[in-house]
Amino acid sequence: MSQEAPSRLRLHDLQLAQANRTVLEHVDGRFRDGATTALIGANGTGKSTLIQGIMGMLKPVAGRVECTVPRERRAWLPQQLALDLTFPMSVEELVMTGSWPSHGAHKGYCAHHYRRGREVMARLGISHLAHRPLGELSGGQRQRALIGRTLMQEAELLLLDEPFANVDTETVDVLMTVLRDMAASGVTLIVVLHDMEQLSRLADEAVVLANGHAHWTSPQTILQGQISVASAATLSLGMPGVSA
Ligand SMILES: Nc1ncnc2c1ncn2[C@@H]1O[C@H](COP(=O)(O)OP(=O)(O)OP(=O)(O)O)[C@@H](O)[C@H]1O
Numbered sequence: 001m002s003q004e005a006p007s008r009l010r011l012h013d014l015q016l017a018q019a020n021r022t023v024l025e026h027v028d029g030r031f032r033d034g035a036t037t038a039l040i041g042a043n044g045t046g047k048s049t050l051i052q053g054i055m056g057m058l059k060p061v062a063g064r065v066e067c068t069v070p071r072e073r074r075a076w077l078p079q080q081l082a083l084d085l086t087f088p089m090s091v092e093e094l095v096m097t098g099s100w101p102s103h104g105a106h107k108g109y110c111a112h113h114y115r116r117g118r119e120v121m122a123r124l125g126i127s128h129l130a131h132r133p134l135g136e137l138s139g140g141q142r143q144r145a146l147i148g149r150t151l152m153q154e155a156e157l158l159l160l161d162e163p164f165a166n167v168d169t170e171t172v173d174v175l176m177t178v179l180r181d182m183a184a185s186g187v188t189l190i191v192v193l194h195d196m197e198q199l200s201r202l203a204d205e206a207v208v209l210a211n212g213h214a215h216w217t218s219p220q221t222i223l224q225g226q227i228s229v230a231s232a233a234t235l236s237l238g239m240p241g242v243s244a
Helices: 047-054 091-103 111-123 139-153 169-184 196-202 219-223
Strands: 009-018 021-031 036-040 062-067 074-077 157-161 188-192 205-210 213-217
Touching: 009 047, 021 047, 021 062, 021 205, 036 047, 036 169, 036 196, 047 062, 047 157, 047 188, 074 139, 091 111, 091 139, 111 139, 139 169, 157 169, 169 188, 169 196, 196 219, 205 219
Parallel strands: 021 213, 036 188, 036 205, 074 157, 157 188
Antiparallel strands: 009 021, 009 062, 205 213
């Protein structure tokens, strides 16, 4: 990554643990503004842990996260399986909650919010589902609605944990377009990915997690097989083309 690249999110010698067991340590690096960084690593290497640390849900054991994006402009979309969407809420209501962090949950919505909500749903192809309860949506429809909420929030930092899992190919295409447009407009995106095609289509940068460390590299390096993602858990330090 270029030393000059502007970045509102930097990690300084970060150490994160789960249940008193260190998962990641000495994590140093920065995420480029207006770029999509893929988080890559085998199961259990700490991708979700790093996201929790960046979002402030997990207190660092050591080091720090430096983030100048205002809190109300930070959004996190967990793995679909981790979400309980059985509560009675429609697609439109979910999308509109994206305005809460900046506008407040109890002030009600004005015409501007409703207009923006309709624009967001149209962009994601879910206008016809506006009044459908969340519990009656397919995985792909639910994911479109959740991304719609982050658009409504006007997120400037968006972290997504496996956003394309259990999602149909048409939805993948729609979401890819929306996410690329977000990055082009300056949003910093961090996306946990396992699929090489999705990596090539979406990512500008990549961070490989292995052996308790994070290695900054390029998607091309991974795609050319210089780094095997399948065996990322056994990667050694000092890989070619890696810089933090
Ligand atoms: N709440 C928790 N309590 C205890 N250990 C945890 C907890 N969450 C995660 N861990 C452990 O921390 C390590 C990293 O887990 P994490 O979920 O961050 O990995 P991951 O790379 O996101 O995995 P996956 O690809 O399977 O989602 C694992 O060894 C996991 O067992």
